[in-house]
Amino acid sequence: MWVRKCEVDANDEELSPIPLEIASNEEFIPPPQTPGQKAVAERLKEISEAGAKKQGLNRRDFLRTGSGMAAALLAYNQVFGEVYDVNVEEVYDQMAFKEKWPKEQFIFDIQTHHVDVSRKWYDDTPQGRRTIAFFLMLRQGKDDKAKLEQLNRAHYVKELFGDSDTVMAVISGVPSREWDKNPLPPDQMVATRKYVNDLAGSQRVLSHGLLRPNLGKKEMEEMERQVKELKIDAWKMYTGAELGEKAWFMDDPKVAYPFWEKTRKLGIKNLCVHKGLPLGAFNEKACTPHDLEKAAKDFPDLNFIVYHSGYRGGFWLGQGTGEKVVDKKTDDPQEIPWISDILRILKRNPKIKNIYFELGSTFQQISSANPTRCLHMLGQMIQVAGADHILWGTDSIWGGSPQSQIERLRRMKMTKELQDKYKYPELTDEIKNQIFGLNAA
Template sequence: MAHYLTDAELERTAPAEVASFKGPVPTQIVSNGEFNPPPQTQEQRRVESRVDALAGDLAPRHGLSRRQFLASSAGMAAAFLAMNDVFGPIFDVQRAEAATPGLADARAQALAGQLIVDAQTHFVRDDFKQEGLLDLAKYAKQHWNRGLWGESTLARYKFENYVKEIFVDSDTKVALLSGAPFDDPTWNLLTNDQIATARAAINQIAGSRRLLGHAVFTPKKAGWLDEVDRAIATLKPDSWKGYTIGDPLFPSKQGSYWWLDDEKLMYPFYEKIVKAGITTVCIHKGLLPADYEKSWPGVWEYATVRDVGKAAKDWPQINFVMYHAALRAFLETPSAALNEFEQTGRIKWATDLAEIPSKLGVKNVYAEVGTAFANSAVADPRFAAAFVGTLVRGLGAEHVLWGTDSLWYGSPQWQIEALRRLEIPEEMQRKHGFAPLGPADGIVKSAIFGGNAARLYGLHVKAVLGEIGNDQVAAIKAQY
């Protein structure tokens, strides 16, 4: 991950609510303010133009304004039609869904009860005061949008909006709240105690188990195993979160990076969590800039999966979940990665992850797709198809977890719809031995969306859906 925007970079950007096309699906990779996003590609401009044209043509048929149409289920269908027009038939969508009143709504309603477990979500604590983010918002209000709200509070990324965008504005049923460690503790998004408090608050309000929570562990930091003991005894996390790369924002100057298979450092931790029965370990992997060897010297290897296989083989009792599926590419168009895939059949670090089970005979390695799927689906859905196909072929559909990294990308509903409709092109299936992903509520996608996480987190699908369907959050969503 790279540094915050310079003054020169800021001059070349505009706020998403002003510069971005207000369509159902983003037509440009969007930054959360920490990075300079790549410019809109020619294909994305074509998608944007096509969506706009479809809205102008179809909105009157629904008796809606252009804006109302784009916010509707039919508008969502139109967005995927436009993407197919530009990128080829990647998404399962028919023109009738966008053109015929009621058809898209009926489809959306039929899928609304699907179990969606988002295995990676974030919000920031109320007292988050890191000047980088606050100064960016103030700059945006001064130079871009006088009406911008929350420039001094970061309310956009806080608890109240989190509940709305995750549980009300999307079909997500259960979410896993995560955190992240930094060399500079003022960057910490949430403490372990705050994650546990948020979990308790949402579940109490809902009257159901809507929110799961991580405890972040930080090898090499003083007293880290004592914090693990405290978390086990008092916080009782649903799983663990770690960053082998150390600080995820900047190459660590404190040497806070580490290996999963470091027997002296990590195996005492594994002994503790196995004894406690909290045996799912989620690890941030991948997501480095294209010049990672130069910009992250001596550190970048810790973002690869070279340490996963041995740890998984030595500890079959533990589920090792690699976040972002270890995809190297981050906040860049996937054209280079797609070209590499088409020439070699490999996707940097994600293919390495997918090959671990066949090479080592392990069954306890998983991939989570947060950020990696969102960015590729926006920039080139053909790469998204190759990415998901690679994971399913190597790990098996039962070892791929849904995650969105929201709130960084707003409500995750567009990501949910993208995977529901995604299909691997037939020629790609034949060439690379990929199986079809199938329908939105078929075996493969149901496993990815919720079945696999339900198994890891002890969620009984029918019981959970029954409980959640009648809880307080469901009532709020129905009124909303």
């Protein structure tokens, strides 16, 4: 019998400010906690008990505070070494935590989502029912309607702009063959852009359009409509989404290149592509990043922004449909499937400057499971691509407010051991500010 994670969380007296496990989508057995995550959970219990007692709070309320976040970061340091900039005083004193809070930091989240709950797009098809089952898993509520409402536009505004330090965002979407079966089709994405910008009285949200080259020539007309009528700001696409056709590749001269030529004429130069994370739903081979090399060289004036940084993910997250991809087994700590494939592309093509890494979901997963591995990831990205080619994204609001992820990157620091052995640079405030928003601005 499945128990929804949100229902477990509702009764959890020790809910960590940093997720210490991955939930299942009810089609796959979720991956177990890593030994490191288990050790962090044990240390966090001890640290939070002491901090809560000092501040006169119960442990659950304590863990919701800044000091609770400090306790989680301290627990990670005790397990993984000095990977976060935190001290014990912050656990006992809320003001000590607040004193480290950056002032006027520009955070531009280029991967955010919500669901259009005004249409029952999910009732008519098996895919729609599977999608809604996944969404319902994410939240707690008295019934399915109440759970789904927590992924609506109002919650998007609250969790992204009210409950986090995010300043700007890009509203993104997921693929479908028919827009009336889509959780948030392009028209609704740009409606959210207008809603937030009108509310703020300034430009706070940009909008993706959704592009499906494997649908053929008729997609050219839809492409033009989204640019000219909806005035979308960039494209989002999923090479692994078959949509009743075949999966496709970015370097296919017959399927993809006519669209790159068309978007060049339309003036949209940012191509945001889902790579990695097949999620049990997308064509596995088409989610690999090998097709980026030729496409980036053939269209040097277009930007290929690799969502999730191409990270394969573990367990069911890294499994897809169609031909299976077998990764070479290695103990090399620098090898991170399939991020390392992109790094190799850039190493052998130093003139390629139009491939960018976006961190959505990937930073969340890796910094939670193994922050040392996260440092290997960031260190290599900076060495090979440059700090100016890493873009902040969180995949919110699927997992709630992105504030926990923001705090982790703010506090993350390159260990001396990794600097000495691999020559990684320090994660300076300047580099973090680039990643958080200046690169995407």
